[in-house]
Amino acid sequence: MSIQSARKDLILMVVFIAAVLTMPIWLAPVGASYPDLLQKFAIFGIFAIGFNILFGLTGYLSFGHAAFLGVGSYAAVWSFKLLTMNVIPAIIFGTVLAGIFAVLIGFVSLRRSGIYFSILTLAFAQMSYNMAYSVLTPVTNGETGLQLEQSDPRIFDAAATGSGLPSTELFGMKMSGYPGFYFCAVLLILAFFVSLRIFRSPFGMKLAAIKSNQVRMSYTGFNTRPYLLVAFVISGMYAGLAGSLLAATDPLAGAERMQWTASGEVVLMTILGGLGTLIGPLLGAGLIKYFENIFSAYNEQVLHEIFSFLPQFMENFMVFIVNPFVGEGWHLTLGALFMIIVIFLPGGIMEGFAKIAAWFKKRGNKSDDDDAAAPAKAQTSEG
Amino acid sequence: MSESENIVLNVSGVNKTFGGLQALSDINLKIKEGETHAIIGPNGAGKSTMLNVCVGRLVPDSGSVMFGDVPLTGKTPYEINQVGVARVFQTPEIFPELTLLQNVIVPALAKRDGNFKFNAFKPLSAEKELIEEAEHVLEDLGLEDQRHDISASMSRGDKRRLELAMCLIQHPKLLLLDEPTAGMARHDTNRTIEILKRIKSRGMTKVIIEHDMHVVFSLADHISVLAQGAIIADGKPDDVRGNPKVQEAYLGGAHL
Numbered sequence: 001m002s003i004q005s006a007r008k009d010l011i012l013m014v015v016f017i018a019a020v021l022t023m024p025i026w027l028a029p030v031g032a033s034y035p036d037l038l039q040k041f042a043i044f045g046i047f048a049i050g051f052n053i054l055f056g057l058t059g060y061l062s063f064g065h066a067a068f069l070g071v072g073s074y075a076a077v078w079s080f081k082l083l084t085m086n087v088i089p090a091i092i093f094g095t096v097l098a099g100i101f102a103v104l105i106g107f108v109s110l111r112r113s114g115i116y117f118s119i120l121t122l123a124f125a126q127m128s129y130n131m132a133y134s135v136l137t138p139v140t141n142g143e144t145g146l147q148l149e150q151s152d153p154r155i156f157d158a159a160a161t162g163s164g165l166p167s168t169e170l171f172g173m174k175m176s177g178y179p180g181f182y183f184c185a186v187l188l189i190l191a192f193f194v195s196l197r198i199f200r201s202p203f204g205m206k207l208a209a210i211k212s213n214q215v216r217m218s219y220t221g222f223n224t225r226p227y228l229l230v231a232f233v234i235s236g237m238y239a240g241l242a243g244s245l246l247a248a249t250d251p252l253a254g255a256e257r258m259q260w261t262a263s264g265e266v267v268l269m270t271i272l273g274g275l276g277t278l279i280g281p282l283l284g285a286g287l288i289k290y291f292e293n294i295f296s297a298y299n300e301q302v303l304h305e306i307f308s309f310l311p312q313f314m315e316n317f318m319v320f321i322v323n324p325f326v327g328e329g330w331h332l333t334l335g336a337l338f339m340i341i342v343i344f345l346p347g348g349i350m351e352g353f354a355k356i357a358a359w360f361k362k363r364g365n366k367s368d369d370d371d372a373a374a375p376a377k378a379q380t381s382e383g
Numbered sequence: 384m385s386e387s388e389n390i391v392l393n394v395s396g397v398n399k400t401f402g403g404l405q406a407l408s409d410i411n412l413k414i415k416e417g418e419t420h421a422i423i424g425p426n427g428a429g430k431s432t433m434l435n436v437c438v439g440r441l442v443p444d445s446g447s448v449m450f451g452d453v454p455l456t457g458k459t460p461y462e463i464n465q466v467g468v469a470r471v472f473q474t475p476e477i478f479p480e481l482t483l484l485q486n487v488i489v490p491a492l493a494k495r496d497g498n499f500k501f502n503a504f505k506p507l508s509a510e511k512e513l514i515e516e517a518e519h520v521l522e523d524l525g526l527e528d529q530r531h532d533i534s535a536s537m538s539r540g541d542k543r544r545l546e547l548a549m550c551l552i553q554h555p556k557l558l559l560l561d562e563p564t565a566g567m568a569r570h571d572t573n574r575t576i577e578i579l580k581r582i583k584s585r586g587m588t589k590v591i592i593e594h595d596m597h598v599v600f601s602l603a604d605h606i607s608v609l610a611q612g613a614i615i616a617d618g619k620p621d622d623v624r625g626n627p628k629v630q631e632a633y634l635g636g637a638h639l
Contacts, residue, residue: 005508006506006508006509009506197503197504197506198503200506200507200508201502201503201504201505201506201507202492202496202500202502202503202505202507202510203500203501203502203503204503204507205485205488205489205492205507206489206492208478208480208481208485209478209481209485209489211480212478212479212480212481213476213477213478213479215476216476216477216478216549217489218459218460218461218464219438219460219461219464219469219470219472219476220461220464220489220490220493220549220553221461221464221465221490221493221494221497221498221553222461222493222498222499223459223461223498223499224461226499227499230501
């Protein structure tokens with residue numbers, strides 16, 4: 001979006017790669033360094049980065065991106081069932097098929113803007129969800145969800161069939177646990193790189209201009225609709241990639257992946273992290289998945305143990321208060337967190353960082369301390 | 384050289400009604416190449432409607448608008464811009480979230496890339512020529528010091544100048560200005576007149592809608608007077624100034 005020097009972006013990219021690849025190490029102290037969760041960080045990071053290309057750059061709020069996530073998952077599982085357990089064809093199919101869906105849905109939805117666009121995308125996603133549940137059962141296996149079976153043809157690795165269900169692999173490497181995470185991490189880095197290029201390119205600049213003033217844009221000689229459609233399809237393909245990775249790390253796909261709550265979740269991630277910033281959506285995705293993991297693990301019994309140091313009546317009282325916010329009720333916590341962020345930090349976590357950086361800078365300037373100002377400057381420019 | 388050769392914009396027989404209101408009735412206008420053509424008239428005379436018909440915002444009920452030998456009627460705003468018509472709005476239409484430099488680069492991209500191009504991989508910072516040109520245009524309009532500021536924070540006068548810069552970087556064949564000095568302080572108005580005079584010396588054709596007679600008579604080569612949707616006078620500034628019909632309709636009999 002902004003005109004930045006290539007050198008700063010190179011530094012950003014190097015820092016990003018290092019941070020992603022060392023996630024198992026630096027997330028260990030907060031208890032988040034086990035592969036299943038790390039995979040989720042990377043996968044939903046990709047989802048949010050892609051969503052941000054549409055919502056963050058053009059300002060068009062899609063409420064139906066989970067449809068592409070679901071399409072990606074189904075396509076990937078079918079690739080495992082019919083072709084091979086190798087994940088490469090699966091993610092290619094997932095991404096491309098989601099792209100095709102995005103062309104169709106985007107073409108219709110982008111005839112309207114604002115709230116009407118959001119409603120149209122929501123309608124399409126709910127339609128996909130309901131179809132996956134009912135009439136498309138031969139393709140989606142309806143309520144049960146699409147799963148691998150012993151009798152699947154798998155025409156490319158028929159020779160290797162052993163007993164039990166095969167697992168997804170990348171040239172012999174099993175795609176669960178840490179190898180699965182590193183596979184997702186590499187794709188996350190790639191996804192981030194592409195997003196960075198788009199943000200810095202003339203194309204990204206034009207998308208930002210569409211968000212800023214569409215009237216001026218058309219009087220400036222741009223046909224805005226193809227720009228919006230391309231942005232929509234790119235972000236749909238990111239969602240498809242994320243969906244196929246969900247299937248690659250755990251080969252099953254269910255219709256609930258397309259439900260509107262899943263579409264809403266990526267909107268929350270993007271806004272929570274910082275709409276239109278490069279790194280924000282990724283932080284938002286990580287934060288939500290991390291808290292979901294922690295809070296949904298608690299139940300009444302665990303809470304009683306936590307508050308057992310209190311007198312009996314206080315213990316019961318605290319459990320009574322906290323219980324609705326954890327376990328099944330963790331969405332209540334998410335809702336509260338979201339409200340706090342939107343009210344006090346409309347720019348999300350990234351705005352929070354910028355404010356802290358500005359505060360340090362101010363303090364640094366007051367005491368004429370150059371050392372304090374320098375890192376603050378570096379941090380603000382990252383967004 | 385025959386006369387038809389240097390007609391840039393030819394409006395002929397344009398009618399437009401809104402509900403029962405005849406906003407434009409049988410408008411005929413010929414704008415010659417290189418001239419500054421002012422359209423004046425009291426409020427509600429149809430000046431802005433007229434401009435909107437030219438840029439594709441409104442489709443006339445009958446009649447045609449020809450730009451050289453390209454018909455503009457029925458074309459979308461972006462197609463009309465791509466053939467070389469740029470417009471400055473009555474309330475500045477800029478990109479408020481972007482910096483001044485970015486504001487000017489976007490129209491330069493439209494000029495270079497056409498109405499759609501997917502150039503998502505080469506960074507904008509590598510487009511040295513484009514940035515240099517944008518900086519040059521900002522310098523030309525005296526906005527170079529603010530080029531990295533977000534444009535929303537500018538004064539109204541500066542926003543108008545920025546919008547003018549956004550049009551000028553496209554080197555349009557025809558520039559339409561809808562009250563370019565409305566709401567400006569006197570020194571800002573004079574500055575805008577200076578800028579428009581400079582553009583004129585480069586041979587750009589302009590149509591100006593303006594209320595400020597000082598601006599009109601400092602710039603216009605030709606004046607058309609609109610009243611109640613019809614052209615009641617058309618000619619050189621001096622002819623229009625002395626026309627009793629104009630004084631009656633527009634100035635209520637007062638002397639210009």
